[in-house]
Amino acid sequence: MSLTPMLANVPDAPPAYLSVCFFGRFATSVGGIPVERWRAGKSRSLFQYLMLHRKRVMTRDQLRDALWPEAEWRASSSSLKVACCGARSTLGAGKQPEGAGSPIRLLHRDGGYLLDADDAWCDIEEFRDRVHEGMQHRSHGRPDQAAESLERAIALYHGDFLAGQDEDWIAEAREYYRSLALGALDVLRTSAMDRGDADTVVALGQRTLQIDALHEPTYQALIRVAGLLGQPEQALRWYQLCERRLRRLIGVEPSADTRGALQQVLTGRGRSFVSGPRGARPVEGRARA
Incomplete structure (x- = not known):
């Protein structure tokens, strides 16, 4: 199995009345029509925050x-109040109670606000579900199903959460989803390494370094694969x-593990891939010079 073709083909969102993408460039469509303009200065931010916490009441203070x-x-x-009115106007989010009226509802409830929608799809929700599904498959010894779920998750992650926006609540959510993506990539990379699939290890490594x-x-994995x-x-x-990156960005040197990986390669110790079809497992021995 190679991940390379999958990385170039991000799946389209399934049909839904409300469709929201947080990864990379923020995008919303209502009834199949993209939302291009938001009324009132904070109406878009309010919608983003409520969508992140969909079906939960967010208090005024929050x-x-x-x-x-x-x-x-x-x-x-x-x-x-102005931001809420602007969001309702843009989305057609009526004030009707659940089960009636507009398919999108921005409701005032229990001293706060709640966003509800009968027919909605959101990339971060799908991403989170697929990562958790993949990790469960992995913990139950189902590697093929785990890989399938995690690949679907990574295909959705085509940019940081709300890239270009820098509010504190966005930065917090961004790090959470970034950590999920890195964890998923780590599992996929380890599995590819165990299979001896060098192409996939490199593709996953490059994808990880983009994040x-x-x-x-x-x-360390890329150094070992090269060896x-x-x-x-x-x-x-x-x-x-x-x-170079560690020195320039945070002023530290590579760790002992990274130095050790390079030293192992340069001294010819370690494993080498068995010649034959791609996907053959590596074996113990001296790496080819």
Whole structure:
């Protein structure tokens, strides 16, 4: 199994009345029509926050802290109400109770606000479900099903959560989804390494470094694969890239594990891939010079 073709083909969202994509460029469509403009300054941010917490009541205080962290609030403040009205107008989100009226409802309830929709699809929800599904398959000894679920998840992750926006609540969610993606990629990379599938290890490594350029376990895997393929010069280049980025971005040196991976390759110790069809398992011995 190779992941390379899958990486280039992100699946389309299934048909839904409300469709929302948070990864990369934020996009929303209602009834199949893209939402291009949002009324009122914070109406889009309010919708994003409520969609992130869909079907949960968010209190006024939670919304104010997230969306207006620096503002001083008075009882007469209307900013939240204006944002709600703008979001309702843009989305056609009626005030009717559940089970009636508009298929999208932005409801005032229990001192807060709730976003509900009868027919909705959201990339972060699908991503999260597929990652959790894949990890469950893995824990129950079903590697093929695990790989299928995790590949579907990674296909959805085509950019950081709300890339280009920098509010604190966005940064927190961004790190959460980034950690899920890195965990999924780590499982897939380990499985590919065990199978001796060098192409997939490299493709997954490059995908991981797009998300986290300082992910040392990925550099270690890429260094080892280069060694297994008898490419010590390539192993050294991966190490040097890791070293430059760590020094420039956070002012540290590569870890002992990363240095050890390179040393193992340069001294010819370790394993080498068995010649034959792609997917053959690596065997113990000296890497090819």
